[in-house]
Amino acid sequence: MRILFDARFTRTDHHDGISRYGASLIAALAETDDVVMLISDRRQLALLPDVPHVLVNSPLSPAELFVARRINALEPDVVVCPMQTMGSWGRRYPLVLTLHDLIYYQNPTPPSFLPLPVRLLWRLYHLAYWPQRLLLDRADVVATISDTTADLMRRHRLTRRPVLLVGNAPQPSERRRDPDAPRSASLLYMGSFMPYKNVETLVRAMALLPGHTLHLLSRITPERRAELEALAPAAGGVVFHGGVTDGEYEDLLDDATALVTLSRAEGYGLPIIEAMGTGTPVIASDIPIFREVGGSAALFVDPDDPAAVAVAVRSLEEPGRWAEASRAGLERAATYSWSASAEQLREACRHAIAEHGRRRSGPRGPAVPAQRAPGS
Structure with a gap:
């Protein structure tokens, strides 16, 4: 053809x-x-x-x-x-x-x-x-x-x-997380900063997660960055990368506790499958498209509740829970090609x-x- x-x-x-x-x-x-x-x-x-x-x-x-x-x-x-x-x-x-x-x-x-x-x-x-x-x-x-x-x-x-x-x-990746390997207390967000992406709730949740660091990976305007910095905890915990390469993204996924996305609406949610494909657990807002993409492998939360985000992150610290979520994500990602x-x-x-x-x-x-x- x-x-x-x-x-x-x-x-x-x-x-x-x-x-x-x-x-x-x-x-x-x-x-x-x-x-x-x-x-x-x-x-x-x-x-x-x-x-x-x-x-x-x-x-x-x-x-x-x-x-x-x-x-x-x-x-x-x-x-x-x-x-x-x-x-x-x-x-x-x-x-x-x-x-x-x-x-x-x-x-x-x-x-x-x-x-x-x-x-x-x-x-x-x-x-x-x-x-x-x-x-x-x-x-x-x-x-x-x-x-x-x-x-x-x-x-x-x-x-x-x-x-x-x-x-x-997702893009094919040769990397797979070792469930027993050490990982940092870092959370990743990959996506734009448009209003419906609801990054504000994610930043607010960091006040409830001392010791964790939120990495905002995408390019951002100075004005939008200033708006989000005003919501960040006084002790820090939010890092603006201003854009990352594919290699840097994979390196960060290899080390993170979870990828988090709290969109109120979304066309698809490709970062969910990208993260799952490396074995990184996903915490996502409970909306239909994320349910369709993530299936039962993601941890779903109310996108307007910072406390719910913090509870989901803390749940990954329970014995065996992170490894369970990692395996489920790998299985889910394998259904896409x-x-x-x-x-x-x-x-x-x-x-x-x-x-x-x-x-x-x-x-x-x-x-x-x-x-x-x-x-x-």
């Missing part, structure tokens, strides 16, 4: 969630399929697999309205975009668009790296569901990464197209090709039910 994969959402200096999702799927697909990438900046190639590519406009450019004309000439069997915003006017090819989550309808603050005009359009776009429906209905198949999002899409009637699951997965996700995407591509053919030849058949992601 000749798959044209839209890799223009790949970052140029470091992976974010969407960037890593796309790059990982491309690498897994390319093991068996003829994959060509669309890029908009040659610097993206540093974070992408070594497969053929075509340079086109940025997805944020006005030229995006007409990108289908360029793609038509490439004659792909199917086109896959890891976002839902790809231009499709005049397309003559099967198309799979991806909707990861619906977070920005409840939390409308756009990503800060987007240009100001795009951030303004972002806010307008998320004021109602109908613009989303217009975009998704221009696909042949819509992919999403979780049952939780698929259920929300059905609840809000976001598309008439078949919805199939193409799950997320990029090869399994790539096979889900191949199935979505086959459905898109069939749907595209039906739509061109006459009335379309019944919608395809969502398929479950591995581990769900």
